[in-house]
Amino acid sequence: MTEYKPKPMLAVSEALAFLLSAARPVTETETVATLEANGRVLARAQVSAMNVPAMDNTQMDGYAVRAADCGGGAATLTVSQRIPAGHVGQPLLPGTAARIFTGALIPEGADAVVMQEQCEAAGNLVTVRHAPKPGEWIRRAGEDITNGSVILPAGTRLRSPELGLAASVGLATLPVRRKLRVAVFFTGDELSMPGEPLAPGAIYNSNRFTLRALLENLGCQISDYGIVPDSLEATRAVLRDCAREHDLIITSGGVSVGEEDHVKPAVEAEGRLNMWQIAVKPGKPLAFGEVGQAFFLGLPGNPVSSYITFLMFVRPFLLRLQGVDDARALTPQRYAMRADFAWSKADRRNEFLRARINASGGLDLFANQSSGVLTSTVWGDGIIDNPPGQTIAIGDTVRFIPFSELLH
DSSP, X not given: OOOOOOOOOBOHHHHHHHHXXXXXOOOOEEEEEGXXXXXXXXXXXXXXXXXXXXXXXXXXXXXXXXXXXXXXXXXXXXXXXXXXXXXXXXXXXXXXXXXXXXXXXXXTTOOEEEEGXXXXXXXXXXXXXXXXXXXXXXXXXXXXXXXXXXXXXXXXBOOHHHHHHXXXXXXXXXXXXXXXXXXXXXEOTTEEOTTSOOOTTOEEOHHHHHHHHHHHHTTOEEEEEEEEOSXXXXXXXXXXXXXXXXXXXXXXXXXXXXTTOOHHHHHHHHSEEEEEXXXXXXXXXXXXXXXXXXXXXXXXXXXHHHHHHIIIIIHHHHHHHTTOOOHHHHSOOOEEXXXXXXXXXXXXXXXXXXXXXXXXXXXXXXSXXXXXXXXXXXXXXXXXXXXXXXXXXXXXXXXXXXXXHHHO
16 A cells, blocks of 8 residues: 655645635526525626615604794694505695604605604694704615615625515515535444444444534535445445536545545545645544546544534635635634633644633633534634634633634
């Protein structure tokens, strides 16, 4: 057997830059109902064909008036009409007021709205105890969106705010890139599924549940090939099957260089592979390559390593394959926060330490930072991005990435 000689470890930024530069976004598109577009990626920029609001309307329940009629703030006016939202009022005559409700159109002639709390109504009269300025409490036509403006650029991942924005200008359908087709499988004769008896030396396959949920949250179309036996031929066979119909193949386990790690030689036999050692803890081994027309990413088998590696490397790669262009969506925001703990064990690798926010606004560290302690990912609010060779003293400022930045 040829001796494997490891390459120098890549920095986190180098590995991520390589992945993003290699990604080929899917080009096929389809049109879907806006109600069904959650999580999809826009194929073309969307332009508004209308102003929002379409016409001037009121921000408040109150009375539409002519500001000049209200004098010094104690004017009594005749209530000439009542205008609910969705109805068009008559032109407002001088010396009168219109009872108006939030969202209703401002009648011609009115130039201000006085909120009802500043008015006293009696029969068909209202006493306005406020001197409004022209434009007060009026939403102007087009102040949110102007006709002809781009409201959503191509490459936008659609979430609830974007879908609401599209609906606000009347877009019933949206052009999106097709869903990414992702195949997953898991290697290791020691793996069992929950519900099965656990034999001596066996473990439950937690990575299958973690990775599938992450892929579902990213809107992928998933083919789950389950647990593959620890043999070269079985691994090669499932790789060939996966490569036929998928854009990306993701595996967990078997990417090291031991005698029972068959993923690396299987990928090399069926395609091509870059076997990476990334200067990151947890999650040093990450295999990247291609099998047929499908990309391949092999994640570590340890559950925290697999989870963190997915969040920091696979997630941005997947988003790029989906056509996401916004660099802010691909690179999670890091927040400067106070460390309420000491970390004296500097490592030559970039560490991602599981931590959570305490009641005083600082960060507490999970006691056991092992790559097998999955409870740390549930306990924590996020990870500290700790540079290589860096110790942490109580009170130091550290870079914190909330899980909310990585899981939305």
